[in-house]
Amino acid sequence: YRRAGGLRRQGGMPWRCWFPSLGAAAAAAALLAVFVLARSADTDDGPELSWADDGDSGFANGAIPDKVGAEVRLSKAERRALRRLDCDMCRSIVREMHVEVGKHGMTAKGWGSEEQVWETSNAMCLALLQKYKLDLSTPALTRKREDEDEESMLGAGGDAAQVMRAMLVLKMGCQQWIEDYGGDMSGYIFKAVRDGSPAAEGAAEHFCSKSVALCGKGSKDRRKKSETAERERRKTREAMLRKQEQQESKQKDEDPFSSLPSDSKFGLQRMLEMARDDPLHYMEEDAKERVRKARAELRCDVCRTVLEEVHREASKKPKSLRREHDLLPLFEAACDGGRDASVPTYFG
Numbered sequence: 001y002r003r004a005g006g007l008r009r010q011g012g013m014p015w016r017c018w019f020p021s022l023g024a025a026a027a028a029a030a031l032l033a034v035f036v037l038a039r040s041a042d043t044d045d046g047p048e049l050s051w052a053d054d055g056d057s058g059f060a061n062g063a064i065p066d067k068v069g070a071e072v073r074l075s076k077a078e079r080r081a082l083r084r085l086d087c088d089m090c091r092s093i094v095r096e097m098h099v100e101v102g103k104h105g106m107t108a109k110g111w112g113s114e115e116q117v118w119e120t121s122n123a124m125c126l127a128l129l130q131k132y133k134l135d136l137s138t139p140a141l142t143r144k145r146e147d148e149d150e151e152s153m154l155g156a157g158g159d160a161a162q163v164m165r166a167m168l169v170l171k172m173g174c175q176q177w178i179e180d181y182g183g184d185m186s187g188y189i190f191k192a193v194r195d196g197s198p199a200a201e202g203a204a205e206h207f208c209s210k211s212v213a214l215c216g217k218g219s220k221d222r223r224k225k226s227e228t229a230e231r232e233r234r235k236t237r238e239a240m241l242r243k244q245e246q247q248e249s250k251q252k253d254e255d256p257f258s259s260l261p262s263d264s265k266f267g268l269q270r271m272l273e274m275a276r277d278d279p280l281h282y283m284e285e286d287a288k289e290r291v292r293k294a295r296a297e298l299r300c301d302v303c304r305t306v307l308e309e310v311h312r313e314a315s316k317k318p319k320s321l322r323r324e325h326d327l328l329p330l331f332e333a334a335c336d337g338g339r340d341a342s343v344p345t346y347f348g
Contacts, residue, residue, distance in 0.1 A: 072168045081139035082173040087215040088141040089128075089177055090208040096127050097189050098200040107194040117193075118186040125174035134170040136162075141170075181212050306334045 074082070082089075097120060101107065106116050133144055178185075188211060192203045208215040213222035252258050257265065274281050280288045310330045314322055 072165075072172060074169060074172060078136065078169050081136055082169070082176075085134075085139055085141050085173070086177070087208060087219070089173060090181070090212065090214045091204040092128060092132055092141060092143075093124050093174065093177065094185060094189065094204040094207050095200045096131065097121060097124050097185065098193065098203050100127070101189055101193045102200075107190055114186075114190055117190045118183070121178055121182045121186050125171055125178065128174050129167060129171055132170070134166045134173075136166055136169065184211060306331070309334055 101117055101120060106120065107113050109116065131144055132141055133148075134141055185207065188207050189203070192198060198206060205215070209219070213219045213226060257268070260268075271282075280291060283291070310327065313330050314327055317326070
């Protein structure tokens, strides 16, 4: 968190204007992490702490990293609690992202604004940690008071290990949610903010109920139906790919050049390249002489034929596409007779 606090997003907006109290929270979180690890060092079911691999490129170009801070291995009870909070987490994330995107006018910055909104989704988990708290016993996701932070929660007599554990579980659950629905949410938020409707609360309700079916009556049945349809589409695509692979394999077996050794293929490739660069290379001298003579004798007929062909193609186009630079490609392609089926298609 300390490293992320000094980063700047694209557009020059510092991270600290998003999360003004992130510095104090980071110091408390670091001490609590050490405390949790010390208490659970001798137990088999204690939390395991590891650091996400943020790489060098993400920090070098100023982009927001996908994962920041610590990761833990969730227990079955914690995973079950996060599944029960899918709807609340969806509404909270969409609501906060809608507010931030609208506040900073990200959709009105022209080229690249879609990417900026997409990158903002990676920062929503930090916003969720700052503004919300997770109660694993209920379970419940509630919004913090304006004057409530990690230090006040610890000062009120809360268990430091449980507070830290709840923060890490909330962060991991948010990251998983962003991985599953972040792309769809970014596109929906961009369109909603750009078009000016609906408001943050309405956008959260519509997206979570209609788009991803995480909220509302019958959401489980709708989600199960959507997952079933997705599995059917995946099976259909796999069957189409297998059929295409079988056809390609059959065509490869029918190709007379497929059974040739590699050195023979390279020799044929070299011969084809030489014939392409110099079409007269493999001709006899008398044949070369006839070609040279025909070039001169057919010059007038070729000229007339090319002009007629280009004129016929250009007359099909609208007047706005009959300028000189529009006609040049037609002249360049006038002598092309299409693909030569007699030349084998391998090595490009």
